[in-house]
Amino acid sequence: MATKKIYLYPVWVRLWHMINALMILLLILTGISMRYSTPENPLIRFDIAVGIHNVAAFIVTFNYGIFVIGNILTRNGRYYRKWRKNLATNLWKQFVFYAVGIFRKEPHPFPINEEQKFNPLQKFSYVIVMYLCMPLLILSGLGLMFPDLIAYKVFNISGLVFYDVVHIILGFVISLFVLIHIYTCTLGDKPGTLFKSMINGYHEEHE
Amino acid sequence: MIAGILLAACIMTFAQIPEADTSRIKSSYYEVNDFVEENENCLKCHGEVKYALEDTLFGRVLTQYMCPADILDRDAFYTGVHRAFSCTDCHSYDYETFPHPLEARLEEMYTCLDCHGYDENFAHYNFEVIQEEFEASIHNIDEFSCWKCHDPHSYRAFIRNSQDIEEAVRYDNNMCLNCHSNFDRFMLLTDREEINLVESHDWLPNQVSHFSSVRCIECHTEINDTILVAHKILPREEAVKKCTECHSRNSRLMQTLYKFEVKEGRKGGFVNGVILNDAYVIGANQNDFLNWISLLVFGLTLVVILFHTVLRIRNNKN
Numbered sequence: 145m146a147t148k149k150i151y152l153y154p155v156w157v158r159l160w161h162m163i164n165a166l167m168i169l170l171l172i173l174t175g176i177s178m179r180y181s182t183p184e185n186p187l188i189r190f191d192i193a194v195g196i197h198n199v200a201a202f203i204v205t206f207n208y209g210i211f212v213i214g215n216i217l218t219r220n221g222r223y224y225r226k227w228r229k230n231l232a233t234n235l236w237k238q239f240v241f242y243a244v245g246i247f248r249k250e251p252h253p254f255p256i257n258e259e260q261k262f263n264p265l266q267k268f269s270y271v272i273v274m275y276l277c278m279p280l281l282i283l284s285g286l287g288l289m290f291p292d293l294i295a296y297k298v299f300n301i302s303g304l305v306f307y308d309v310v311h312i313i314l315g316f317v318i319s320l321f322v323l324i325h326i327y328t329c330t331l332g333d334k335p336g337t338l339f340k341s342m343i344n345g346y347h348e349e350h351e
Numbered sequence: 352m353i354a355g356i357l358l359a360a361c362i363m364t365f366a367q368i369p370e371a372d373t374s375r376i377k378s379s380y381y382e383v384n385d386f387v388e389e390n391e392n393c394l395k396c397h398g399e400v401k402y403a404l405e406d407t408l409f410g411r412v413l414t415q416y417m418c419p420a421d422i423l424d425r426d427a428f429y430t431g432v433h434r435a436f437s438c439t440d441c442h443s444y445d446y447e448t449f450p451h452p453l454e455a456r457l458e459e460m461y462t463c464l465d466c467h468g469y470d471e472n473f474a475h476y477n478f479e480v481i482q483e484e485f486e487a488s489i490h491n492i493d494e495f496s497c498w499k500c501h502d503p504h505s506y507r508a509f510i511r512n513s514q515d516i517e518e519a520v521r522y523d524n525n526m527c528l529n530c531h532s533n534f535d536r537f538m539l540l541t542d543r544e545e546i547n548l549v550e551s552h553d554w555l556p557n558q559v560s561h562f563s564s565v566r567c568i569e570c571h572t573e574i575n576d577t578i579l580v581a582h583k584i585l586p587r588e589e590a591v592k593k594c595t596e597c598h599s600r601n602s603r604l605m606q607t608l609y610k611f612e613v614k615e616g617r618k619g620g621f622v623n624g625v626i627l628n629d630a631y632v633i634g635a636n637q638n639d640f641l642n643w644i645s646l647l648v649f650g651l652t653l654v655v656i657l658f659h660t661v662l663r664i665r666n667n668k669n
Contacts, residue, residue: 181634183595190594190634194556242659247666288633291560308633309641316645320652327656 152261153345156214161342163207170200172319179312198289205282211274223261224271228254234264246331256347266328273321277314284311380429386437393438393446397423427505441503463497477578484575484582495540500526516608520566523580527567554592569597569607581607598634 153161174197177187188196215221228234237253242265245253254263262270287294287307298306332338333349341347372395373388380387396402396417404413428434438446445455464482467473485491490499509522530536534545555561570591572581596603 178598178633179637181595182599183593186595190598191554191556194594247662291557305636308636309638312638312641316641316648320649323649323652323656327659 148349149346150256150258150349151345152256152258152347153342154218154220155345156210156218157220158342158345160207160211160214164204164211167200167204167207168318168322170196171204172315172322174200175315201282201285201289205286208278208282222259224267224275226259227267228260228264231264231268235268238263238265242328242331256349261347269321269324273318277317277321280310281314281318284308284314287311375425377425377429380425383429383434384437385435390438393442394423394425397421398425423504431503431505431507433503433506460496460498463501480575480578481582484573484578488572488582488584489586490584492540499530499540517563520564520608523566523568524562531567551587565597565604565608569604572607574603574606576606595634598632600634600637602632602634604632 174188174193177193178190178197180187181190181193186193215224234254241250241253252263254260256263284307288304288311291304294307295303297303329338330336332341337348373391375394375398376387376391384390391398400417400419400422401414402417404415405411406413433441441461443455443458445452445458462482463478467476467478468482469479485497507522509519528548530540531546532548537543537545549558552558552561568581568584571584573583573585575581575583591597591603
């Protein structure tokens with residue numbers, strides 16, 4: 145069976161993704177450690193967790209800037225901007241494929257090509273995560289890092305509480321996304337195929 | 352003999368203080384104190400930054416600065432815990448003569464226990480335990496007394512009565528900073544070198560937030576459940592440095608700063624919710640509702656992933 149190879153992931157995207165993945169994992173780990181810290185059994189010592197979380201957060205923020213600017217300046221941005229028609233129907237089709245079709249060896253409803261790197265579910269979740277959740281997560285995190293700069297009261301509750309609740313909820317959403325993202329990355333031709341793509345830049349698919 | 356009488360007359364007439372300026376007295380003072388005018392005999396000098404000496408024999412007036420440590424703020428006095436007092440309730444009547452005699456200036460001052468100790472009226476304050484704590488504290492050094500922190504002329508039982516924790520924190524921390532950030536006062540009690548509080552706390556992240564949200568004694572005292580405010584100040588090396596002492600579900604703050612308000616307990620599902628009135632402490636203010644929801648969603652996602660994985664494996668075998 146012939147293998148189709150499409151170059152979809154330029155070097156900057158792969159580097160950005162690698163740094164982002166490592167830092168987000170560190171942020172999740174240290175965030176959980178801080179939130180559920182106990183004097184007796186800390187997962188990571190609190191002050192160390194705070195230090196790592198702050199450094200990783202700065203790197204992720206800087207990296208996010210590269211992602212946004214990169215998507216404005218390069219062709220990679222079109223994958224997030226160009227939408228197929230009938231979004232709801234497409235999302236449902238893709239969901240049904242993951243839930244049923246994949247076990248019946250049905251063909252992918254939205255095969256990957258140079259114009260559409262993501263299937264509708266991927267694109268929808270990536271846009272929500274990268275252009276909605278991430279900015280809010282970064283802003284709320286910066287608020288917690290520099291508490292003197294944030295509003296004392298927001299919606300009649302403490303500014304710190306508001307920022308933290310937003311940060312915790314979005315942190316959880318991103319954690320959940322990471323979990324699902326990692327799993328769906330095993331849904332290529334072979335479990336390791338899509339991981340390999342993010343290393344060599346080529347999407348591989350049997351024709 | 353005549354020369355002696357003249358000399359005595361000179362000395363006696365030299366040291367006259369002008370009459371009190373009653374315009375400084377506010378009507379509110381009379382509501383809390385029955386000795387306002389009597390107290391003005393002291394406050395006409397000790398309530399001002401300057402005082403005038405009048406030589407009645409030659410009519411010469413000499414204006415001098417009052418030593419800052421000996422100046423009393425009338426408003427602070429008449430709103431303090433001892434607002435109903437006459438000066439001579441605590442100070443010797445010898446102070447009524449001027450210049451004040453040396454015996455009066457060296458008089459032994461009362462301590463808290465002299466009035467408040469072993470008295471049922473003050474039993475709920477546990478002054479005796481406070482005294483025990485003080486004696487075991489590093490503050491138990493020569494010339495240190497209750498008054499070094501609790502100025503009897505202005506002290507207010509702030510944390511006990513305040514609804515505003517931030518204000519109470521500022522008030523209480525100023526008691527420490529009066530000496531620990533004012534070397535002129537600090538060196539009166541010790542030969543130690545000047546302490547730079549910012550440098551000695553450089554390990555503490557978000558210093559400004561910490562200093563404005565919690566009291567020094569949160570970390571620098573040993574918790575005692577029988578008194579509201581711990582008084583056993585610990586040596587520097589025994590101070591709390593472990594973040595999780597406060598940043599955890601069993602936050603130390605609930606036994607210290609928020610001791611009085613603990614009864615409020617949880618608020619809107621937040622653990623240690625009472626802290627949320629004034630601050631937010633990572634680790635101490637978890638929301639149980641969010642904890643459960645997140646655990647449930649995360650668990651369900653894992654189950655779906657596991658189920659999907661098993662089906663894929665079975666499907667591949669077939």
